[in-house]
Amino acid sequence: MPPPAKIRIDLNSAVPAYRQIVDAVRVLLVEGALPPGSELPSVRRLAMDLGVHFNTVGEAYRELAAEGWLDLRHGRGATVIARGLPAAAPERLQEFRTRLRSLVAQMRAEGVPPARIAAELRSLTESLKS
Amino acid sequence: MxxxxxxxxxxxxxxxxxxxxxxxxxxxxxxxxxxxxxxxxxxxxxxxxxxxxxxxxxxxxxxxxxxxxxxxxxxxxxxxxxxxxxxxxxxxxxxxxxxxxxxxxAAPPPGVREADLAPESGHLPRWIALALVPLALPLAAAAYLRAHWSEIPARFPVHWGAAGEPNRWADKTPAAVYGPLEFGAGMMLVLLLLGLAIFYGSRRTPQRIAVLKILVASVYFLGLIFTGVGLVPAVKIPLAAFIAVTLLFAAAVIAWGYKIVTDPAQPVEATLDQYWYLGSIYCNPQDPAIFVQKRIGFGYTINFGNRMSWLLLAGFVAGMAGLIRVAR
Incomplete structure (x- = not known):
């Protein structure tokens, strides 16, 4: 039996808590750790466990639902749904390229060798199933 | 001496x-x-x-x-x-x-929080039903008192001084005879409800389950004590028996709680120092948890910054006041 999926956020980070929740849950969804049909904790329960406001989790769930990952039914929590892969628009690809470029530059600036960066990117891409 | x-x-x-x-x-x-x-x-x-x-x-x-x-x-x-x-x-x-x-x-405030995404671990464990078993004790004691009503003296002791001598008496009336049993059964129900409130109103940690187990054990303890007190009009039970059971139970709870609390492997809630007053009062309006782990001792304390906590507290006080009224 695989270990239960967990998310981790850092309240001292400059990244807003709701954004960290969206990013962490999306990683689990893309990696297949939360397959379609999986139920997520209610907004109240996850907010309590993370020690953040209900609205923070509610906003994160709504964003994931808008991306097509979750089905939110009133009083029934959040359920992972099967999601078809949309075709990425050229402007979104450009945006991702800019973000990746910035991240790679930061890694280089902090002394990570180019070969290591390439290996990390390859490893991450291969671990994603969809 | x-x-x-x-x-x-x-x-x-x-x-x-x-x-x-x-x-x-x-x-x-x-x-x-x-x-x-x-x-x-x-x-x-x-x-x-x-x-x-x-x-x-x-x-x-x-x-x-x-x-x-x-x-x-x-x-x-x-x-x-x-x-x-x-x-x-x-x-x-x-x-x-x-x-x-x-x-x-003081160390810098911890910012990292982790949460389980599995909803099923939020379900109440089945063994909680065991807490209903000791509710039969005061019922059985009441049935015994009813069956032996004629053997109950016209006046019986209801309070004892530090020297172990009775210092308050009650007349033989249904309210005086059954009062302690009703109070005891009510206390057991209040404790059970408190356990459920803690389970659903706190973060999912191993300590939550441990506290629930202790509360179930406490329901058994209260069942024994109040059944013993309730039987006093008809059965002579030495005061030492009550003291011994209470001390044994307290020692066992303290020993078990100490073992869990001091275990470095046990996860600790990341509450911030700034929301703790006098080391034991927690008030954080930003924290949706109603109950949080104590920093001293074992168990949970209420988050006074949460409006729901005040409602629960009011319900608890009203319940206790009602029980005391019944017992009188």
Whole structure:
């Protein structure tokens, strides 16, 4: 039996808590750790466990639902749904390229060798199933 | 030495031991309810704080013993009360002083939070149903009293002094005879409801399950004690039996709680120092949890910053007031 999926956020980070929740849950969804049909904790329960406001989790769930990952039914929590892969628009690809470029530059600036960066990117891409 | 003096000295020893243990009865992450860096307890400032605390509490225990010996002859009931109050007050004052001194060594506030995404671990465990079993005890005792109604004397004792002698009596009426059993059954239900409130109103941690187990055990303990008290009109039960069961239960709960709380492998809630007052009162309006893990001792305390907590507290007070009214 695989270990239960967990998310981790850092309240001292400059990244807003709701954004960290969206990013962490999306990683689990893309990696297949939360397959379609999986139920997520209610907004109240996850907010309590993370020690953040209900609205923070509610906003994160709504964003994931808008991306097509979750089905939110009133009083029934959040359920992972099967999601078809949309075709990425050229402007979104450009945006991702800019973000990746910035991240790679930061890694280089902090002394990570180019070969290591390439290996990390390859490893991450291969671990994603969809 | 009379029995009141013996009981008072026993109470001083018990309360004093609890006070001496208090700063140790917490996660290694805290000292005097302040978040400290890893290994701080073993450092020189940490050990010095503990030494100062122990030294003051030992002096308070000795002073309390002298006071209770002095008053036990003339005011035995007052001696028992002082025996519990004096070491507790002195210990708390010393604790708060050390807490204030340690604030300068506090670790930076923890920001990392982790949560399980599985919803099923939020379900109530099946063994909680075992807590309903002891509710049969007061019912059985009531049936026994009814069957032996003619054997109950016209007046029977309902309160005992520090020397173990009855000092209050009640007339044989249904309210007086069944009152303690009704009160006991009500207390058991209140405790059970409190356990459910803690389970659903706190973060999912192993300590939540451990507290629920202790509350179920406490329902059994209350069932035994109140059934014994309820049977007093018809059955002679020595006072020592009640004291022995209570001390045994308290010792077992303290030992188990101490083992869990001091286990460095146990996850600790990341509550922030700034929301803790006097080391034991938590008030954080941003935290949606109604109950949070205590920093001192074992179990949970209420988050006074949550509106739901006040509603629960009001319900609890109303329930207790109703029970006391029934018992009278």
């Amino acid at each position: 009379n029995s009141a003096m013996f009981l008072s000295l026993l109470a001083v020893a018990f309360t004093g031991a609890l006070m001496l243990l208090m700063p140790h009865f917490s996660s290694p992450r805290y000292l005097f309810a302040v978040t400290v860096p890893a290994g701080f307890r073993a450092s020189e400032p940490g050990r010095a704080a503990l030494r100062r605390y122990h030294w003051w509490v030992v002096r308070a225990i000795a002073g309390s013993a002298v006071v209770v010996v002095g008053v036990a002859q003339s005011w035995p009931d007052l001696a028992v009360v002082l025996a519990m109050l004096l070491p507790a007050i002195a210990g708390m004052a010393t604790f708060l002083r050390e807490r204030s001194l340690l604030r300068g060594y």
